[in-house]
Amino acid sequence: MASSCAAGSKLWVTLLVTVWVLASTGSAQLAANFYARSCPNLQPLVRNAMREAVNRQPRLGASILRMHFHDCFVNGCDGSVLLDDTASFTGEKNARPNQNSLLGFEVIDTIKTRVERACNATVSCADILALAARDGVALLGGPSWQVPLGRRDARTASQSDANNDLPSPFSDLPALISAFTAKGLTASDMTVLSGGHTIGQARCAGFRNRIYNETNIDANFATTRRGSCPATGGDGNLAPLDTSPNRFDNAYFSALVGQRGLLHSDQQLFNGGSQDALVRTYSTNVNTFVRDFANAMIRMGNISPLTGTNGEIRTNCRVVN
Ligand code: HEM
Ligand SMILES: *[C@@H]1O[C@H](CO)[C@@H](O)[C@H](O)[C@H]1NC(C)=O
Ligand SMILES: *[C@@H]1O[C@H](CO)[C@@H](O)[C@H](O)[C@H]1NC(C)=O
16 A cells, blocks of 8 residues: 555656656657667667768768758758658758758668668657767767757658758858747857868858958968859869868867858858857867867757657658658
């Protein structure tokens, strides 16, 4: 009698605590151990596949990080960015920020195939992408963090939301900040997450006006960049976003302090405005940068996930079931 009563009140405490936790944070359903029983080998499997990809082509670590960002900013981290266009379905891959720009979808396919072999119909594409992004950063020398898991995959996508909600490289600081606050992130989150540009490359069309027309730019840097980005033509020619595009370090922030930001949007973070002090801090303290980056990645990864019985676990990341 006494023991069953104790068991009963324990159950109630558990329920109350659960309800409280769910109510207090929007994404309390996500948990780092979500697949601990259902897919125990998930994380090494993702890490090994990412290691193979990054060893083959280091830029893929950057490309997958960006893909996760572009997933999360368009109706939450729900794998919508991975869906292919078909005759009867318009996805996000041909939205302006993504078309001829987002790379690495076949890496996610490879991981998904292996994960399905190990534990079928269990792990979402959205979670695979969140883990792969974390691993890409870590494999290029950046921080690692525990990824909250339990996202489910969308059955829909929105090209127009991708066009509207993803920030533009031609935006000024206020627009960059509001693109992030619209997603529940702060101006500081925006600045530290822009540190993702410590890895990867950009196309000439995205920075041409900056290197030919802007005045808040180091003259030697502009001259160098013009060498591979002509005033007309060569739209797809690539340039590194900082001096060490395959190394996750704080060189991006040092570049901003030296007016060597490649994109207009990059240099907006250090142009006499509210983010200058934080940029300076990151430029001189790599440990502060990587710690803040990891924490902000978790916040970005928590944007509006589908959980519980919402959405689905896609079999093939490119198509709804
Ligand atoms: C703050 C607003 C941001 C803007 C305006 C922006 C814009 C861009 C643009 C224009 C490119 C080059 C694309 C191309 O030329 O094909 C790029 C690349 C990249 N972005 Fe961002 N970005 C932003 C924030 C972020 C965030 C938050 C992350 C991740 C945390 C991120 C990660 C990357 C990475 C890793 C690349 C290189 C991709 C590759 O080499 O394949 N960006 N970004
Ligand atoms: C998962 O695999 C099992 C065993 O191979 C198979 O019977 C089952 O149909 C699969 N489930 C799905 C949803 O594919
Ligand atoms: C420089 O700015 C002018 C005026 O806005 C514009 O017409 C021109 O295309 C720009 N040049 C480049 C190379 O982007």
